[in-house]
Amino acid sequence: MRRALKIHMWPVWVLQLATQGKSFKANPLIGSRLLNTLGLHMIRVMLARLTAHIRWAMLAHKMPKALRQDFQKDGFCAIPDFLDEETLSAIRQEVASYSGEARQMIQGNTATQRILLDAEAIEKMAQVSTVATDKRFLDYLAYGGATAILPILYIQRIRNGFRQAKADPQKTMHADTFHPTMKAWLFLEDVKMEDGPFTYVRGSNRLTWKRFKWEYQRSRVAAKIGDGYSEKGSFRADDDDLKAMDLPAPEGLTAKAGTLVIANTNGFHGRGQAKDGANRIEMWAYSRHNPFSILPGFGLKWRNDLEHKILHRFWRHKDRIAEEKNSRASWHLIDAQDMLE
Numbered sequence: 001m002r003r004a005l006k007i008h009m010w011p012v013w014v015l016q017l018a019t020q021g022k023s024f025k026a027n028p029l030i031g032s033r034l035l036n037t038l039g040l041h042m043i044r045v046m047l048a049r050l051t052a053h054i055r056w057a058m059l060a061h062k063m064p065k066a067l068r069q070d071f072q073k074d075g076f077c078a079i080p081d082f083l084d085e086e087t088l089s090a091i092r093q094e095v096a097s098y099s100g101e102a103r104q105m106i107q108g109n110t111a112t113q114r115i116l117l118d119a120e121a122i123e124k125m126a127q128v129s130t131v132a133t134d135k136r137f138l139d140y141l142a143y144g145g146a147t148a149i150l151p152i153l154y155i156q157r158i159r160n161g162f163r164q165a166k167a168d169p170q171k172t173m174h175a176d177t178f179h180p181t182m183k184a185w186l187f188l189e190d191v192k193m194e195d196g197p198f199t200y201v202r203g204s205n206r207l208t209w210k211r212f213k214w215e216y217q218r219s220r221v222a223a224k225i226g227d228g229y230s231e232k233g234s235f236r237a238d239d240d241d242l243k244a245m246d247l248p249a250p251e252g253l254t255a256k257a258g259t260l261v262i263a264n265t266n267g268f269h270g271r272g273q274a275k276d277g278a279n280r281i282e283m284w285a286y287s288r289h290n291p292f293s294i295l296p297g298f299g300l301k302w303r304n305d306l307e308h309k310i311l312h313r314f315w316r317h318k319d320r321i322a323e324e325k326n327s328r329a330s331w332h333l334i335d336a337q338d339m340l341e
């Protein structure tokens, strides 16, 4: 209640309703039990779906029909042999000899290691650069993300059992946020079941009546859920929840090197259970867009460069804060060589 007295914050909280803002905890309007009982969350969910479908229709020419049908029916599409073996081995070599900025985040017992593919990084990796700027690749990602705005690309390695700790929270099935949003994986090595493949609940991208009811009930209590993620707007769904929504069991998407998987991460997904020590490496992409915009935007390179700059600034800022506290930032610098086997 005391928060409601922070009058200067009210305009921010109100404006956030028209953005990607998703935290039930940080924004008392998004988290309001009363407003969500009256349907605020579900109005945002439905409006965001409606506008995403308008943008998907506008971008339909960017992906072949069969893939689009898979994507809309299942929540993801997989394109085997998107890259041939020769290209893959050239990319693996470039990554292996890369010397530049790499960062790592540890969640539970799992480490995520990333190289941001900004202009500086791809200048050092010719083959990576060819793929990162390939029209077909970017077209598919644009359709998946329902936006022409260029995605943020990384080389990413997931290391399971990196340290002794609690389970990795990303292994619980979850929806990233309240609106359709795209993530993509272009696997650089084969991913077997024991490597903890990307896992998806087939069809969970669709707003069925049962998902609607579940989402509505969650939204009323979300501000008070204490799992560390749901209250921030990324709902977790356990086996009982999936059953209640008539959804199938999560499916580990094993893949051959060179496969491209594009997913709508508004559907339930997570990382698969893996053997300790198992890891996978991929080119990884995500896209950002105002969920309520009916226009898909433009693929402007300068905007992409600016976003990279902002990311670097943000990370450096977090480094400095952590340094003052004698600790390290959650996305801390590592030696690029640590991304190798």
Ligand SMILES: [Fe+2]
Pocket (backbone or CB within 6 Å): 174, 175, 176, 265, 269, 270
């Ligand atoms: Fe996720």
